[in-house]
Amino acid sequence: MASIPTDTLASDTEIVKNYLDRAELPRALGSDEVAGYREQIKALMAQKNAKLVAHYYTDALLQELAEDSGGFVGDSLEMARFGHDCDADILVVAGVRFMGETAKILSPDKKVLMPTLEATCSLDIACPIDRFSEFCDQHPERTVVVYANTSAAVKARSDWVVTSSIAVDVVEHLMDAGEKILWAPDKHLGSYIQRKTGVDMLLWDAACIVHEEFKARGLQDMKALHPNAAILAHPESPAAVLEMADVVGSTTQIIKAAQRVPQSEIIVATDQGIFHKLQQLAPDKTFIIAPTAGNDATCRSCANCPWMAMNSLESMLLSLQQESEEVLVDAELAAKAMLPLQRMLNFASAQQLQVKGKA
Ligand code: SF4
Numbered sequence: 001m002a003s004i005p006t007d008t009l010a011s012d013t014e015i016v017k018n019y020l021d022r023a024e025l026p027r028a029l030g031s032d033e034v035a036g037y038r039e040q041i042k043a044l045m046a047q048k049n050a051k052l053v054a055h056y057y058t059d060a061l062l063q064e065l066a067e068d069s070g071g072f073v074g075d076s077l078e079m080a081r082f083g084h085d086c087d088a089d090i091l092v093v094a095g096v097r098f099m100g101e102t103a104k105i106l107s108p109d110k111k112v113l114m115p116t117l118e119a120t121c122s123l124d125i126a127c128p129i130d131r132f133s134e135f136c137d138q139h140p141e142r143t144v145v146v147y148a149n150t151s152a153a154v155k156a157r158s159d160w161v162v163t164s165s166i167a168v169d170v171v172e173h174l175m176d177a178g179e180k181i182l183w184a185p186d187k188h189l190g191s192y193i194q195r196k197t198g199v200d201m202l203l204w205d206a207a208c209i210v211h212e213e214f215k216a217r218g219l220q221d222m223k224a225l226h227p228n229a230a231i232l233a234h235p236e237s238p239a240a241v242l243e244m245a246d247v248v249g250s251t252t253q254i255i256k257a258a259q260r261v262p263q264s265e266i267i268v269a270t271d272q273g274i275f276h277k278l279q280q281l282a283p284d285k286t287f288i289i290a291p292t293a294g295n296d297a298t299c300r301s302c303a304n305c306p307w308m309a310m311n312s313l314e315s316m317l318l319s320l321q322q323e324s325e326e327v328l329v330d331a332e333l334a335a336k337a338m339l340p341l342q343r344m345l346n347f348a349s350a351q352q353l354q355v356k357g358k359a
Pocket residue numbers: 057096120121122123149208209210211236271305306307308
């Protein structure tokens with residue numbers, strides 16, 4: 001395993017800090033205000049034939065609204081699938097920008113809105129297309145596999161796009177075909193895949209600012225306090241945290257594991273937005289957020305993605321009323337990005353068929 005030189009990463013950190021300084025978090029709403037927003041948004045969605053797709057990390061109010069209004073809550077792969085399959089004219093994507101772009105690429109005839117286009121992702125920021133393209137050009141012998149948390153331009157430069165739920169399976173499949181991999185952008189997920197598969201993998205050097213804050217030392221202390229608790233962790237977390245986990249998986253895999261494992265106490269190393277769904281599906285269990293905040297943590301990112309948190313009922317209503325914050329992707333670029341995305345979707349469908357065939 002090798003990785004790119006890190007001399008350019010200081011500037012990425014600066015860009016992320018600048019975003020965080022500018023990010024305006026939504027104000028807390030009273031219950032009457034919540035009811036008022038919900039009513040207005042539902043009426044507008046019915047009038048405009050719009051559907052809301054929300055990520056597990058978004059505010060519980062948005063997740064509830066998506067479910068109450070015939071929309072969908074899920075991980076990024078499931079959100080993209082639902083957006084593509086539903087018959088809405090407008091999709092409102094509550095999440096971060098790459099999710100809106102993916103929805104637009106898969107559903108070019110639908111209008112895709114977001115509560116705010118400002119919501120981005122540290123992985124997307126740290127993998128600009130010019131540098132990434134140069135890196136790919138230097139390694140033409142490698143198959144380029146990128147995480148879904150990337151811009152449309154980076155996807156268009158790749159051979160495969162994967163989400164965390166399918167990354168190991170896809171890379172294993174490529175390794176069996178004798179291919180060497182160039183992976184971007186999340187170094188922790190990349191190194192986890194490398195450890196799981198043993199594949200020859202060249203890694204881009206970027207990280208999720210939320211998952212990188214989980215600390216193994218703190219987790220050991222927490223485990224000492226809750227010795228019977230299970231630990232569930234997202235693979236964007238550092239290796240030392242993953243080594244302690246009973247289950248490593250995507251958000252959907254974490255939610256399934258939480259219902260399946262026998263332990264009644266569960267320590268969770270991912271964004272705390274997921275607790276809404278965990279408590280809904282496993283109400284008898286106690287969920288504890290894994291420790292964050294090492295010496296250099298800002299705690300704007302501690303188990304709470306600042307960009308996911310920018311999505312609110314208020315900004316959603318405004319976007320829907322004005323049909324503003326529209327996600328646009330150049331048609332030629334979208335056609336190129338569609339190829340690696342479609343490869344992933346086809347692969348996922350084939351896997352599903354195999355699972356059904358064995359049942
Ligand atoms: S939680 Fe991390 S990977 Fe997910 S959107 Fe936020 S910064 Fe990106």
